Amino acid sequence: MMRLGVDLGGTAIKSGLVDENGEVKFHETLPTHTDGGADAVLDALIDACRRQLARADVHAVGIGMPGTVDAEHGVLVRASNLPLSDFPLTQVLSKRLGLPVYLENDANCALYGEIFAGAGRDSDNFLMVTVGTGIGGGIRLGGKIHLGMENRAGEFGHMIVVMDGRPCRCGRIGCWEQYASATALCRMTREAADNFPESPLAQRIREAAGVVDGRTAFDAARAGCSVADAVLETYAKHLSVGLNNLTAIFRPDRIVLVGGIFREGEYLLSRVRERCTDPQLIEVSALNGQAGLIGASLLPERLDPASPVYRIFQYTK
Numbered sequence: 001m002m003r004l005g006v007d008l009g010g011t012a013i014k015s016g017l018v019d020e021n022g023e024v025k026f027h028e029t030l031p032t033h034t035d036g037g038a039d040a041v042l043d044a045l046i047d048a049c050r051r052q053l054a055r056a057d058v059h060a061v062g063i064g065m066p067g068t069v070d071a072e073h074g075v076l077v078r079a080s081n082l083p084l085s086d087f088p089l090t091q092v093l094s095k096r097l098g099l100p101v102y103l104e105n106d107a108n109c110a111l112y113g114e115i116f117a118g119a120g121r122d123s124d125n126f127l128m129v130t131v132g133t134g135i136g137g138g139i140r141l142g143g144k145i146h147l148g149m150e151n152r153a154g155e156f157g158h159m160i161v162v163m164d165g166r167p168c169r170c171g172r173i174g175c176w177e178q179y180a181s182a183t184a185l186c187r188m189t190r191e192a193a194d195n196f197p198e199s200p201l202a203q204r205i206r207e208a209a210g211v212v213d214g215r216t217a218f219d220a221a222r223a224g225c226s227v228a229d230a231v232l233e234t235y236a237k238h239l240s241v242g243l244n245n246l247t248a249i250f251r252p253d254r255i256v257l258v259g260g261i262f263r264e265g266e267y268l269l270s271r272v273r274e275r276c277t278d279p280q281l282i283e284v285s286a287l288n289g290q291a292g293l294i295g296a297s298l299l300p301e302r303l304d305p306a307s308p309v310y311r312i313f314q315y316t317k
Contacts, residue, residue: 005297007186022117
């Protein structure tokens with residue numbers, strides 16, 4: 001049996017068919033097209049689903065999205081990184097796809113994926129931190145998922161780490177997301193290049209026609225650029241501040257990091273761990289950035305006691 005999962009982010013849409021063991025088949029990544037507004041995002045999402053549906057018959061679609069989600073009614077309430085709000089997403093998509101569609105916060109989906117096929121198989125007390133366009137998270141305590149009031153627990157990116165710091169799109173000031181997301185790293189990289197226009201980092205960006213992504217600082221630092229190396233040191237410091245806060249609050253068995261930026265491996269992790277109070281707790285997801293779509297693929301079976309994935313969806317009261 002194949003399941004279809006979709007992980008909708010502010011930059012990219014990841015989709016894949018997931019088999020009964022949690023292995024992703026036919027994984028594909030397409031741009032979200034947020035610059036085109038709500039209609040462009042919806043068209044991109046439909047296209048991603050249809051491309052996968054052409055490969056296999058599935059009975060439903062599960063979608064993970066950033067922001068505040070009303071999973072029961074299939075409504076995306078608010079997403080700071082997407083041009084959608086108070087939108088009845090499952091209703092619209094079900095009509096266009098001809099299949100039931102289920103919706104959940106993307107960080108929660110990544111947590112479900114880790115429990116089903118990743119680090120959560122071996123731990124009843126762990127935190128998951130997703131780092132991408134923003135920062136999200138998931139909490140599992142005593143073998144049960146903690147969603148909190150209005151299912152909004154785990155918004156780790158919006159804890160304040162810098163008083164009177166940078167404004168965040170959530171309305172707060174100094175959120176962790178503004179300093180430790182992949183978006184924040186890109187901003188820091190560009191600012192450093194502007195401040196040091198003769199640096200190898202700035203030269204690399206000029207050669208890329210001004211394009212900056214999450215790899216830019218790493219590539220320049222590996223090539224010996226001290227300006228890029230300083231960017232990564234600062235970024236690692238910001239990332240570790242939040243991880244230390246989470247460790248002190250929850251005392252988990254482990255903290256699992258999810259996001260494409262962690263493909264940089266020890267070149268980043270060693271900088272983070274040396275600043276962490278409990279570095280042995282920090283590990284990177286082994287699911288190759290696919291935890292979110294794996295978890296999303298399980299959503300249609302979350303209320304079915306006969307399903308082998310039903311055990312995952314046990315929550316604290």
